Amino acid sequence: QITLKESGPTLVKPTQTLTLTCTFSGFSLSTSGVGVGWIRQPPGKALEWLAFIYWNDDKRYSPSLKSRLTITKDTSKNQVVLTMTNMDPVDTATYYCAHRHLIVVVGAFDIWGQGTMVTVSS
């Protein structure tokens, strides 16, 4: 059974750097075709994809946020870490991580974590 759980601060100040951790079980990020993505959702708004990392350490970023994002993985710990610099109140959102496999379900984000709410405020 695949599970993912997001963790990190609930409150950050403007201009600070946000670091979120996705801890997962039920799969390995060293398995070919596997990846983990980050998606966020401001309160009452739509989903927005942020970043994605593949089993081979290939990384993809949202073009609009690329300069502020870094995604890394620690295969031994079953974790994926997302950092976002220069946080602003508009970055207030629930942040989700999700599992994806290139072949299984043809690359959908099939299993999601419960999400973690991050508020940006001074």
Place this chain on the structure above:
Amino acid sequence: DIVMTQTPLSLSVTPGQPASISCKSSQSLLHSDGKTYLYWYLQKPGQPPQLLIYEVSNRFSGVPDRFSGSGSGTDFTLKISRVEAEDVGVYYCMQSIQSFTFGPGTKVDIK
């Protein structure tokens, strides 16, 4: 960037009646590998999104057969044959042929 649009943005449905949501992409989602990278998600209140449909028309494990997807290229449709109370929430389409983009969502509630 590929832009996803959905219509309608909200829908109020009588239980037992059908419902239909349209999703359009600004570029074709048909890949050279022959697959079309279009998915549908339902986000129930207070929950993360859950996968309903992958590759246009394939139901994910455990998804009731009252949900069906169709379409090709840039035009896609999600249909619910008989809406039930548990189907309320926001429905999103998503593409992954070029990075990932979600539609704006369609909020479905019960009359």
